Each structure stands twice: as structure tokens, then as C-alpha cells.
Amino acid sequence: DQEQRHRKKYLDLIMNDKTRDTFITRSKMITYIRRFFDEKDFIEVETPMMNAIPGGATAKPFKTFHNDLDMELHMRVAPELYLKQLIVGGLERVYEIGRQFRNEGIDLTHNPEFTTCEFYQAFADVYDVMDLTEELISGLVKHVTGGYETKFHTQHGEEYNVNWKAPWKRIEMIPALEEACGEKFPPGDQLHTQETNDFLRRILKKVNVDCSPPLTNARMLDKLVGEFIEETCVNPTFITGHPQMMSLLAKYHRSNPGLCERFEAFVCKKEIVNAYTELNDPFDQRLRFEEQANQKAQGDDEAQLIDETFCQSLEYGLPPTGGWGMGIDRMVMFLTDNYSIKEVLTFPFMKDDRQDKPRMAAEVVGIEPMPEEGIHKATSSDTIDGDNNNNNCRQYGVPISTLSPDLWRIRLQANLAYTSKRCSPATYAPRGAFRASSAASIDASSSSSSPLGSLSRTIGGARAGNQAKTTFWPETSSKAAGYWLLGSAASVFGLVVFGGLTRLTESGLSITEWRPVTGSMPPRNFEDWNKEFALYKSSPEFKQLNSRMGLDEFKQIYWMEWIHRFWARAVGLTFALPTLYFVARRRVSAPMAAKLLGITSLIGFQGFIGWWMVKSGLKDDLFAPGAHPRVSQYRLTAHLGTAFLCYVAMVWNGLSILREHRLLANPNKSATELQTLASPQLRRFRRSVAALALLVFCTALSGALVAGLDAGLIYNEWPTMGGGSGALNNLSQSVLGGSLAPPAKELFDPWYSHTPDRSDVYWRNALENPSLVQLDHRILATTTFTAVMALWAYSRFPRPVRTALPAPARKAVTAVTTLVWLQVTLGISTLLYLVPVPLAAAHQAGALALLTETIVLGSRVWVPRRAVRLVARRVAE
DSSP states (O other): HHHHHHHHHHHHHHHHHHHHHHHHHOOOOOHHHHHHHHHHTEEEOOOEEEESSOSSSSSOOEEEEETTTTEEEOOOOOEEEHHHHHHHTTOOEEEEEEEOOOOOBBBTTSSEEEEEEEEEETTHHHHHHHHHHHHHHHHHHHHSSSSEEEEEOOOOOOOEEEEESSEEEEHHHHHHEEEEEEEOOGGGGGGSSSHHHHHHHHHHHHHHHOOOOOOOOHHHHHHHHHHGGGGGOOOOOEOOOOOOOGGGOBBBOOTTTTSSEEEEEEETTTEEEEEBBBOOOHHHHHHHHHHHHHHTTTTTTTOOOOOHHHHHHHTTTTSEEEEEEEEEHHHHHHTTSSSHHHHHHHHOOOOOOOOOOOOHHHHHOOOOOOOTTTOOOOOOOOOSSGHHHHHHTTTTOOOGGGGHHHHHHHEEEEEEEHHHHHHHHHHHOTTTTHHHHHHHHHHHSSOTTTHHHHHHHHHHHHHHHHHHHOOOOOOOOOHHHHHHHHHHHHHHHHHHHHHHHHHHHTTTTOOOOTTGGGSOOOOHHHHHHHHHEEEEEEEESHHHHHOOOOHHHHHHHHHHHHHHHHHHHHHHHHHHEEEEEEETTTOSOOHHHHHHHHHHHHHHHHHHHHHHHHHHHHHHHGTTTTTOOOHHHHHHHHHHHHHHHHHHHHHHHHHHHHHHHHHHHHHHHHHHHHHHHHHHHGGHHHHHHHHHHHHHHHHHHHHHHHHHTTGGGGGOOOOOOOOOHHHHHHHHHHSSOOSSSOOHHHHHHHHGGGGGTTHHHHHHHHHHHHHHHHHHHHHHHHHHHHHHHHHHHHSSSSHHHHSSOOOOHHHHHHHHHHHHHHHHHHHEEEHHTTOOHHHHHOOOOOOEHHHHHHHHHHHHOOOHHHHHHHHHHHHHO
């Protein structure tokens, strides 16, 4: 009866010599390990078994309760954090052999309480520890067995011949997984991202491996390692190259970003050792703890909490340290050929096997209670000593003077058993006790003596307020959303340029009906083409301008407009559907979700304005003699302006998301960068960039008025505009041979006024008179050019500005300057050559490119308040 062997170990020891030999071997192993470390000048220490915060390993802890302190505590899951604090204190070589407690499953290799050995050595790294591991374990095997080869039998009868002699095999984790799964894994510094999470889910499905939730990146990688790497490790093998997110306390790899300096030793497909170069950067450590907190929020009960005491100790300086941990029980299993951990534990944990309700002590000895009193359970006032002894005995209907010593002992045991049951931790542990005690310990640790104490207190109030809020939105938006926004912006850029081509080729009025769904399909046969052509023949544009156009020519302009409309619908769908996905799946922050929905609404409004613009070119009054069949310049400008707004919103928010991720990747460096950007020297520069962006936008809109009125087809000269009068024009005539502006009578023609008192003559000429519209555009373009050159000079010559301006911002200024020169060249060429289609299209694209680079420049010098708060929180936490 194997169960009785483990329940009654004393009988097992009496009957089975193998059991006694196992425990004798276990004792020899522990003695050897102690002697090994003692001879290398290590100091054996003892650390607390009960902790306010369970740390040092990714495991679910046991909880207990301290009645006097009214404080919830946890049985330790690992001694690591305490041992490293001893290294900080100057004990440069320490080790501990002791019990750990983890509230996890029980199987052949796991018991809720088990024995480990951990050591920490200052001024050593993972490679030193790897060599020490081979020396220790190979020597241990030789000491216990007399050689380096052993046999091990599994539960299913498999026999493994294990050679423990050094050196051991070494396997890199990610390359091995790539070979096993047949796919290239993301680079190390991307393994923590949501994109990698999606990739790993796909890989699990591909290789038909199940992973229990929550499906965090760390858990899925660990599952793949267990399936494809650990299963190959029969002889001692080191698995190296772990991602940082799987190794909360390990130091980042010195040459591979995203990985850490860690190894796990496996024998017979089971882990026996875990070791790494210890992380000694307090800022990085806080970020790792925060990542664990995120995993805990996703439902991972084994994720660790933030240990403020440990983080504070790192601020005083942990030297480069190698850390190591080994399971004693599992090593005993391998060296004694026992596949069950119960065989190597003197008293393994066993499930309670009682089926019936236990009998009371009075029932055991056959005491009959008095009918009028009976036997009742003790109350909080019941005691077993002092004046209450007689009362307690009367509960059983027996005077104390008649109780024999044996009956009194049974009575005492029964009362004690019930009292202990009533006062158990499960009964009296308040749910909020741990939270309150943790908060108290955190507040206590943030003392004035801590280097980060003042910074922690600075944002402490805000952090406490934030913890009280419950939100389903992530703190930051997914990187995928940022790239998608920039991709959508690129599509809008192309659509705007193509829309300009439809205006230049006069194709915009070739489709005379608005059919959002059925209009998405072009004519498919000769009859359909004739129907479309017949509709166009009834339009003012055909009657007035294209009355001699044939079907083949109509097809050319029809396809131009059809592609434009289809492209616009595609932009709308490829933005609206991903927006719903990102918002519904909480892949973006709450502010970003509102912005995405706003952009989606703006795109819908843009489509409405597009049709509203086309309708203005189909009105019946355009059939009148002298009328020019074209769309309203007001609606064209509104259409283009809305497209520009959509584009700018996509670019700005996409850059903001990516910038936020870049800042949070290294918050300490980012804090310095943001502090530089917030300096007073750059305040005026930022305002100048904002003003320049507005100026470029207005110049582009004035260009839309020029296109809507065909104002580029008059005064095709530069820099003069006819023969105006006035002192300035007289001077320009003498120098340039022409006037800089047409005559005032031409610029403010009363013919454009619609009111008897001519009160609207100025603004109507400014928006409807082609001469004044072209002059306005020239003035705005010249002002934009001058402003860009002034900004370039301001970024180069004042020393404080040049010093404070980041290198990416200086590059953006250079790009803006280059684009404005190109844009001026295109504008003048377009004018001089009577607006040829290629030059005019390039000029419109140049305007949007100049606006884009100005927005990029703004994103590089702007101080994002939300990102500042997030960076400050990361640095402080």
C-alpha cells in the first residue's frame, strides 16, 4: 500500500531498507554541499520564512496571519531577495539551505514545501556560476555514487543513462525554438510586445500545443520550451538566452538586447538549477516588477509583486553578482533513482483521507450528556483553566471531581482542537489585511534616506489616486495601432494627390450619381457604358466644354474618377474596421480610442463633403451662357481641408504612439530628454513650429482656391503680375520690368459683390476673384518660405537653442528647409509653364509633404504631457 507508506513514514522506515538508504544519501548530499561552499569561503545564513510580500520567484504563495500585528503574511517562495540584500551589506559570498513554500499543484516532482540551496557571489557573472555548477554537481555525484554515470527510471519504466561529467551541453533558447517550430521568432527586444503575443498564439496553434491561461508571452514561451527543448535534455544541459520578461531578477544580456544572462540546468527532462547574473539596476528592476504587475492584472496568480524594500536596497548598490538556486529534493531523486518526490521527503504532503465527520471526544469515551444541557460547541468566552473549569465540565454533564485523568485529557484535547479551528487563519484573515500591510511597508520604505525617496513621494499621491480607479483601458496604445495610423496616412497622402489629378484632368464630374454601394462596381459591358455616358451627356460640363467627346475619351476620365472614389471608400473601410477592433479589444488607451473614433467620423464627413462638392458642378444654372461648369471653390477647399485634417490627425497620433513606446522603453534616459525639451530655450521654438504648421496649412488651402478658380492660368509670370500702379509697383517696374501686383481696381472688382451697399466686396474678391486669389497665394507662399528660413536660422545661430535642440529635431528642420525650396521651385515652374498636369500634381504633393515634415518636426520638439506622466511614474516606481 504505497499511500500508507507515505502517510505512515515510520512504518515505511521500519519495513524498507531502501527508504532508510534514501534519507541517509540525502543527508550525505546536504553535508557535501555545505562543505563545498564552506571551503570556498561562503557564509551560511538564515532568512525569514514569513514575508509581507512574497518575492524572489514566480510562484503562488501560501498565506498566514499574525494575530497580534493584525497583519497578513506569506510563507516564502524563495530567499533570493534577502540574500541579495546581504550582498549589498558587504557579505560577498552567502548561501542558504532551507525550506520554501509554494501554493501550487502536487505531482511526482512537486510538493508544496520543499528544500533548496541558493548561493550568491559578488563580482561573478552567469558564466562563473555555470562553471561552479558543473564543479559542484559533478563532484557531488562522484562523492555519492563513486562515479559520474547513473541510471534513472521514469514512472513509465523508461531508463535514462545519465553522464554527469563536465563540461555539459549548452542550448540557446530562441534559435532552438526557431528550429523546432520552423519559423523566425521576433528579435529579443520585441518579445514582450503584443505583436509577439499574437505570433506566439499562432505558433501554439500551428504546433498543436495547449497553454493554460492567462496567455502571457512568458507563459507561452515557457510552454514551447517545455515541449521542444526540455524534452531533449537527458544528460545535464544548460538552456541559455532567456527573454527578460521571463526573468524578473536577471540582468539584461551584455550583447543581445531583450535577452538576459540566465541559464537553467536540466537533467532527465527536469530542471535542477536556475541561475543568472543578478540585475543590479534599481530603475530596470522597478520596470520588471511593473511588467509582472501587468501579468498579475491579466490573471497570472504566480506573478510577483513590487518589493519596495528590495528595490530600495538596490539603490545603495548591489555589486555585479552571480546567483544560483538548486532543488535539493529533485537532485536526491535523480541520485537515488526515485521518480516520485514523496520517496525523498521524510513527511510528504498528503491529502486528508477522512471520509466521515470526526466524532467528538465525549462520543469516543461514551459519555452521555445530560438531557437538559446536552453538548454544545465552545464560545469565545470558554476557557480550560481558572474559574471556568467547572463550567466547561458541566457542558459534558460530568462534574470535574468525577473526571478521571484520562477523561480530563480527552476533554482538554477536544476543547483545544475546536479553539484552534475557530482561530485558524482561514477564519480570521481579513481580505484587506494584506493590502493594508503592503501599503504600510511601502510607505515605510520610502524614507528620506532613500535616493529615490523624494521622487517617490512626489508622485505618491497621484499613484494612490490612480490605484483607486478601475479602468479597462491599457495605459499605452499598441505599437500596431501606431504603425497602422501611419500606413493609413500614407494611403490618404496618395488619395489626395490622385484627387488633384482628377481636378487637373477635369474628371471629377464624369460620374454624375452618388451610389456608395452599387457605384463601387464599374460598367461591365457596352450597354452599361452607354448608360453612364448618357448621364454625363446631360451634365453642364459636357454641354459647355466637352460636347465633342466620344465614348473612348469618356472612359478615360470615368476611370480616373472611379478609382478616386473607390480609393476613398477603401480608406474609410480600412480605417473604420481596425478602429472598431482596436477599441473593442482595448488595444489603445482611452484618449486614443476617442481620437480614433473622432477621425473615423471626420472621414465620414469628408465623404459627404466630396459628394456635396460634386453636386455643385451639376447644378442647372451652369447651363446658362457664360457659366463655367466646375465645382464650387468653397466646397473644393472644404473637401481638401478636411482631407488634410484627417491626414494630419493620423500622422500626429501615429507618431505619438510610437514616441510614447520609445520613451517608456528607457524611462531614465527619456526623463532627461523630456527635461531638455521642456527647457525655456525651446519654448519659443515650439511655438514657432506650431505657427509654421498653421501657415503651411493655410497656404495649402489657398492653393485649393487657386485650383477651384483656375487662377493659376492667369499671370503666368514671376515675380511680376501685370502692370499695377503705386509706389511699390513703380519700383518693381523699374527693377523687374513689371508690377508685383495687378491694379487695385482689378483686385477689388465691384462685379463680385452681391449686396447693394457692396459691403462684401473685399472678402468676396479675396475668395472669388482669380487675380486676388493668386496674389493671396503668392503672399502666403512667400511668407511660408520666409518663415521656414527664419526657423532654420533660429535653430542654428542662437547657441542656447542650438545646444538644447535634439539631433532628430535639427534633422527635421533641415528636411523642412529642403522641402520648402523644392516647393517654391515647383510652384514657380507650374505657373510659368501654364499649369501642366505633372508639375501641378507634384506641387500639390509637395505641399502635403511640407506639412508632413512640419508635423514630424513638431512631434520631435513637443513635450507630450501624457508621456511625461507615464515616464515620471515609471522612473518613480
